[in-house]
Amino acid sequence: MRILFWGTPDFAVPPLRALLGEGHDVVGVVTQPDRPRGRSRSQLDPSPVKQVALEEGLPVLQPDRPRGEAFLAEMRALAPDISVVVAYGHILPKNVINLPPHGTLNIHASLLPALRGAAPIQAAILEGMPETGVTIMQMVPALDAGDMLHVLRMPIDDDMTYGELHDALAEHGALAIVQALAMIDAGVSHALPQEESLATYAAKIDRATAQIDFRAPARQVQRVVRAFDPRPGAWAMLRDTSVKCFSARVVGDGSDAALDDPTRESPPGTVRSVEADGVAGGMIVRCGVGAVRVLDVQPSGKPRMTALAWARGRGVSIGDQFALPVVAASASATADPA
Missing domain, CATH: 3.40.50.170 (Formyl transferase, N-terminal domain)
Structure with missing residues (x-):
């Protein structure tokens, strides 16, 4: 034919x-x-x-x-x-x-x-x-x-x-x-x-769809990061700067029981640690339930880099807080596409 x-x-x-x-x-x-x-x-x-x-x-x-x-x-x-x-x-x-x-x-x-x-x-x-x-x-x-x-x-x-x-x-x-x-x-x-x-x-992807809401459970936060890796990149605001997150892993089984005591007490979006890269490396961020380990980031105007390199450049510190959306970004695909 x-x-x-x-x-x-x-x-x-x-x-x-x-x-x-x-x-x-x-x-x-x-x-x-x-x-x-x-x-x-x-x-x-x-x-x-x-x-x-x-x-x-x-x-x-x-x-x-x-x-x-x-x-x-x-x-x-x-x-x-x-x-x-x-x-x-x-x-x-x-x-x-x-x-x-x-x-x-x-x-x-x-x-x-x-x-x-x-x-x-x-x-x-x-x-x-x-x-x-x-x-x-x-x-x-x-x-x-x-x-x-x-x-x-x-x-x-x-x-x-x-x-x-x-x-x-x-x-x-x-x-x-x-x-x-x-x-x-x-x-x-x-x-x-x-x-x-x-x-x-x-639905067609827009910037709001790719925004990370750390109030969601860790497994859902990881899905948002995966769904927009490598483009357009799932993002959140830290100190009035947009930061894209990549290569997220759920800490433990995704429950609060998998976290150490200080992490459990932190509000969603809190950076709990930034460690050397590897299986146990990356940046741990508290979620609504559990936490995620983010291995790579891309601050606005900069190339993609490891979370550790970002921390060493004074881009992030333990206790920093990612901003939470005023209205949570949708994590489902139910609206009619454009």
């Missing part, structure tokens, strides 16, 4: 490379326009997907919005049999979805109908899910609501960060789309409708 591939960020690169590696006829790529960067905004950077397309000599379409007769004419000229979409960045109108004879497939990074929407990878970590995966679905105009053709599952390790899970799911997506297309070619693909009553939503 002639495949028109839609995608923009790093997450979409492994599926594109997998389709090309399996010998599929990728007739073109649709990706978002080049983005300006730098203070002058004069340099335009191509998306990761466009870079691969150029390396492979594929035609590239970069509409501001994927709609209108001019764009449809460009699609028709490529004569795709099917479209494959992964993290493209725009909702597609019905006439674009239905233009290829076999419609449009989407690679979504969750076990649908759970975690439809913009940030399913972060939401799976925030919600403490033991597993996630990728779903290949038939795209429809409604948000991530199409019939499911294929699912691949994977466990979420206790210390897995967003970056690690993102990369693993990108590879799962690559395998899943190759398998789904093979089943379609063999005539053994079966579409399964989603159960709407089980649908949940993964």
Whole structure:
């Protein structure tokens, strides 16, 4: 089949490379326009997907919005049999979805109908899910609501960060789309409708979502840190300065009983110790229940560093208090995505 591939960020690169590696006829790529960067905004950077397309000599379409007769004419000229979409960045109108004879497939990074929407990878970590995966679905105009053709599952390790899970799911997506297309070619693909009553939503990430509320239990604080590592970084305020926290570990079993007496008596957000790096190193911060050990930090305007290096530079001292949000940042993914 002639495949028109839609995608923009790093997450979409492994599926594109997998389709090309399996010998599929990728007739073109649709990706978002080049983005300006730098203070002058004069340099335009191509998306990761466009870079691969150029390396492979594929035609590239970069509409501001994927709609209108001019764009449809460009699609028709490529004569795709099917479209494959992964993290493209725009909702597609019905006439674009239905233009290829076999419609449009989407690679979504969750076990649908759970975690439809913009940030399913972060939401799976925030919600403490033991597993996630990728779903290949038939795209429809409604948000991530199409019939499911294929699912691949994977466990979420206790210390897995967003970056690690993102990369693993990108590879799962690559395998899943190759398998789904093979089943379609063999005539053994079966579409399964989603159960709407089980649908949940993964809201788009904003700065408030990534704020750490140390009043939460230690296990939840650790999930917030993991969910935004390496980007955008879970953060809290200390002495009117924003500090991002990385590589958090729960102290003991996460209960107050695992803490020494001085730590138990401290209010949430209190720095209880800063020790040499290693298994027992890092910065211990009191939570609503238990404590977390933060190994790395990034103060505003500085590079990522160990908590010990920060302490030695007089960035933090025992007894310092991280500010608590006036309104606790949400640690779930229940709101409709933007």
